[in-house]
Amino acid sequence: MNGIVYVDTDSVVKQGGTIIYWSMYLNQQGTGTFNNVPVYKWMRKVETDLRTPRKGRALLDVHFDINDRQIGASVQHSSWYTISDSPELNVALSYAKEGQDTGAIPAPVSNRY
Numbered sequence: 001m002n003g004i005v006y007v008d009t010d011s012v013v014k015q016g017g018t019i020i021y022w023s024m025y026l027n028q029q030g031t032g033t034f035n036n037v038p039v040y041k042w043m044r045k046v047e048t049d050l051r052t053p054r055k056g057r058a059l060l061d062v063h064f065d066i067n068d069r070q071i072g073a074s075v076q077h078s079s080w081y082t083i084s085d086s087p088e089l090n091v092a093l094s095y096a097k098e099g100q101d102t103g104a105i106p107a108p109v110s111n112r113y
């Protein structure tokens with residue numbers, strides 16, 4: 001993926017030994033299509049089990065067009081995968097606060113970088 005990755009630091013929550021956060025991927029070239037509309041950014045909700053070895057899984061993907069309009073979402077609930085090194089997770093951990101996941105989708109940041 002060529003582009004920029006952000007972690008929505010306001011939505012990071014830690015629940016016991018689990019952390020949930022949103023990553024946003026921006027790409028001015030487009031990253032493919034969703035329902036035949038070019039996708040310029042997508043957000044992924046990630047759940048990570050912090051026990052050793054750390055394991056993560058995608059929960060939800062949300063797709064946006066170049067004008068920040070949501071053009072689709074897909075529930076993931078992917079299989080757990082081992083995380084050896086993740087800059088996104090490291091950022092999320094530094095902003096984690098105890099709490100409950102609200103389920104809210106964060107507002108996308110501008111893709112005009």
